[in-house]
Amino acid sequence: MISPDVLRFVPTERICFSAIERPRESRAVLSEKTYVLYGPDTVLDGWTEGGCTFRAVSLRGDSHRSNGSPRQDDFAACWDRNKSRLVVAVADGVSAAPLAHVGAYTAVRCAIRWLSEQPAGEELIDWMALVRDVSWALVERCGTLGFGKDPTRAQQELATTLQCAVIDTSPDVEALRYRLFSIGDGSAWQLSAIDGVRRLCGGKGSPDELITSSAVAALPGLPTSVAEFSGTIGRESVLLLGTDGVGDPIGSGDGPIGAFLTESLRTPPTLTDFARIVEFHKETFDDDRTMVAIWPQ
Amino acid sequence: MTEPKGKKWPVYFVADESTSMTDDIRKVNEGLTALRDELHRQSDAAGMVMFSIIGFSDDAVCRLEMTDLRDVEGPMPVLAVRGSTSYAAAFNELARRIPLDVRKLKDENYIVLRPGVFFLTDGRPNPDEENQWPAALSALRTMRECPNILSFGIGAAVPATIAQIASKREYAYVAAAGADTGKAIVSFFESLTRSIVNSGQQLARGGSEVVCEKPEGFKIALDPL
Numbered sequence: 001m002i003s004p005d006v007l008r009f010v011p012t013e014r015i016c017f018s019a020i021e022r023p024r025e026s027r028a029v030l031s032e033k034t035y036v037l038y039g040p041d042t043v044l045d046g047w048t049e050g051g052c053t054f055r056a057v058s059l060r061g062d063s064h065r066s067n068g069s070p071r072q073d074d075f076a077a078c079w080d081r082n083k084s085r086l087v088v089a090v091a092d093g094v095s096a097a098p099l100a101h102v103g104a105y106t107a108v109r110c111a112i113r114w115l116s117e118q119p120a121g122e123e124l125i126d127w128m129a130l131v132r133d134v135s136w137a138l139v140e141r142c143g144t145l146g147f148g149k150d151p152t153r154a155q156q157e158l159a160t161t162l163q164c165a166v167i168d169t170s171p172d173v174e175a176l177r178y179r180l181f182s183i184g185d186g187s188a189w190q191l192s193a194i195d196g197v198r199r200l201c202g203g204k205g206s207p208d209e210l211i212t213s214s215a216v217a218a219l220p221g222l223p224t225s226v227a228e229f230s231g232t233i234g235r236e237s238v239l240l241l242g243t244d245g246v247g248d249p250i251g252s253g254d255g256p257i258g259a260f261l262t263e264s265l266r267t268p269p270t271l272t273d274f275a276r277i278v279e280f281h282k283e284t285f286d287d288d289r290t291m292v293a294i295w296p297q
Numbered sequence: 298m299t300e301p302k303g304k305k306w307p308v309y310f311v312a313d314e315s316t317s318m319t320d321d322i323r324k325v326n327e328g329l330t331a332l333r334d335e336l337h338r339q340s341d342a343a344g345m346v347m348f349s350i351i352g353f354s355d356d357a358v359c360r361l362e363m364t365d366l367r368d369v370e371g372p373m374p375v376l377a378v379r380g381s382t383s384y385a386a387a388f389n390e391l392a393r394r395i396p397l398d399v400r401k402l403k404d405e406n407y408i409v410l411r412p413g414v415f416f417l418t419d420g421r422p423n424p425d426e427e428n429q430w431p432a433a434l435s436a437l438r439t440m441r442e443c444p445n446i447l448s449f450g451i452g453a454a455v456p457a458t459i460a461q462i463a464s465k466r467e468y469a470y471v472a473a474a475g476a477d478t479g480k481a482i483v484s485f486f487e488s489l490t491r492s493i494v495n496s497g498q499q500l501a502r503g504g505s506e507v508v509c510e511k512p513e514g515f516k517i518a519l520d521p522l
Contacts, residue, residue, distance in 0.1 A: 062341065063498040095502040210399050210441055211411050212304075214500070248301065248408065255300025284303040284345040287502045 026065035039070040039101050046271045049079045051169040052176055053268040053295040054086060057275045061245055062286035072100040073243050073288040076108035078116050086167040087115035088292050090186055092243040094159040094218045099145065103138055103158030107219060110137035111164050118166075125166060127181045127226040134162060135220035151220055159218040161186055163202070163241055167294055175232040176296045178239055183223055184216050187247040191293075192237040196262045197253030201229045204244060238265055239294040245287035246278065257282065268295050305402050306410040306497050307347045307363060309391060309444070310489070313418040314352040315382040317452065321419065324479050326375045328486030333373055335490045336366045342494040343367055345410070347402070349394070355380040357390035363398045384422040384462075388433035392440060399442045410500045412444035413507050415489055416462055419452035419478060434462060445507045447492075450518065451481045460518040468509060469518035476514055488512035 026041060046055040060071035072093035079086050089111035093100025114130045135151075142154035161184025168177045180188055180201070187202035204212060217223060233239045240261075242250075249257050257280065264277045278291045312318075312325055329350065336343035343366060350361035360374040395412055402409045422430050437443060450459035450471040463469035472481035488510050495508040511517070 061502070063502060066341065067495075067498070095499065096506070210403060210409065212408050214411075248304075251300035253300070257300055282303070283341075284305070286341065286498070 026060070027068040029070045030068035039105070041065070041071060042275060043075070044271050044275050045075075045077065046268075046274065047079065048268075048297065049086075049169075050081065050084050051173070051297050052086060052167065053297060054079070054088075054292070055268060055271065055274040055294075056088070056290075056292040057271075057278050058290040059245075059275065059279055059288060061288040064288060070101040071288050072104055073245065073290040074101070074104040074108050075290050075292060076112040077292070078112050080116060080120075083120040084169050085120070086169060086294065087112055088165045088167070088241060088294075089115070090163045090241050090243060090290050090292060092161045092184065092186060092245070092288070092290070094161070094216060097155075097157055097159040099157045100160060102141065102145070103154075103160035103219075106137055106141045106158065107134050107160045107162050110134045111162060115164060115166060125179060125228070127164070127228060130164065131162070131183065131219065131222065131226055135222055138220040154220045155218070158220070160184075161216060161218055161243070163188070165239070165241055165292075167239070169296075174296060175234040176239070176294065177230070177232050178294075179228055179230040180241070181226050181228050183226070184218055185244045185247070187242055187244075187250075188229065189240040189242070189250070189253065190231075190233060190237055191240055191262055191265055193262065193266055194236075197240075197250060197258040199253060200231070201227075203247050233294065233296055235296050237296070240265075240291060242291040243287075243289060245285070245289035246291050248287070249280075249282045249285040265293055268293075299406060301408045302406045303408070304345045304410060305347050305407040306345045306500055307349070307395065307398050307402070307412040307444075308493060309349045309351060309395070309412065309414045311351045311353060311357075311387050311391065311414060311416045312376050313382060313420065314354040314358075314376050314379055315420055316354075316378055316380065317382075317420050319378050321451075321478050321482055322376055322378050324482040325417070325486075326373070328482060328489075329373045329376075332486060332490050332493070333366045333369055336493070339494050340367055342498055345497045346493055347398070349398070350374060350376070351387065351390055351394075352376045353383060353387035353390070354378075355383055355386070357383075357386040359390070359394065363401070381423050382418065382420045383426060384418075384430035385426045385433045387416070388430060388437050391444070392433065392437045395437075395442050395444060396440065410497075412442060413493075413496065414444045414446045415492075416446060416448040417482075417485060418448075418450055418454050418459075421453060421455055422458065431461070438464075447507060447509055448518075449485055449512070449515070451476070451478045451485070456518040463518070466519060467517065468507070470511055470515040471518045472512075472515050481512070481514055484512040484514050488515075
């Protein structure tokens, strides 16, 4: 049971948010904060193909909605029927970078293109090659924006985190095999009715740190190495990827938000219900949120 | 690690209560009430601000313990003019108080953002403390919980001293020479209010900078002429 004072706008029944209690109306993105492209407040996508159901949403946080800033999170995904493979990328533009939203947009699309070009049956994924490709795409984008193809300038203007996942699916196999990596403070979780929300990787520094660090690894800065996390997701479980806008309020996953997600995502919701679930309200957690969820069929 | 209750940003307003503030202390107290009222109006943005008020003179006195200003309905605590200008007392009190406040918030299961200090003075530090206050400031800066310090000088404050106190060049402001100190205080509080609202949101989204708008009639303390 979710305490109503913790989740102020969450449901008397499942995930119906009260129209009366919702925060004030959003502001449009101010033109001086957009610069180069239209970025919608919310992006929502999903499908069921080849043995898995996919849902993804990227939402502008309440603080960006109130000050007219664009959503700095983004995602992209692609289902390849021939390879029975789902590829997903999630990015969170670093708020100190003025064009973080462009960085996130560029990074996820470049990553998806790179992953889609990998041959079927490839056992090893060269994540570092992907990271280098995305970093160069950010530097190139910096050039087309008129700042020059300068990695340092690209880091200042376009810095973004990146998470990618490759999910191999098959109607004949009950478990989905995933391989993923994360640069920055995004997280991946496995969610099940038995174990609740269990973090697989990512998140912010040590829980013991007194002051939360604002430092975050971000592209186009290149890491020295990229760690792969892999495993399988069986029936009754869900694989989640999310930015810190979701990861911060979830924390360890053993509180009210974790319980709410476990209950709400036990089975795939409709697209719009998925967006409403991820838009849970918890005071002071007003960052952009992106969450991807994948259920074995 | 558990699920956090929320994010909190400890903010300390540290004000000079030396006798030279006699004509202006009323403006400071009015400014604090206006700040409280504005945070009531911007309740969402104010949700993460935990505000403290410290007055300093011969010693430092906490006029308001760390509080969510949205919970303060009645009169705000008032600052009162008394003796000299001990910067050392102010920095020592911050160094003592900030770790306790951060620990309290951590124990209550909050994510704690780096504290911010807004330091307002109208004079020079006591001449017999010329070594003590830099040492106290240095101790404050080397703490694990070291705050971002923004310093504001009005009246007889010395620009070089104001710049020395601030965490970075862009955080040190002085009112123009000969400016009306009452007007400067009003301008300071307008800037303080905007800074608190904007910085809290910025820090919560992962930014590292306190967003500070130069108060009208002020200049960066070490701006070239």
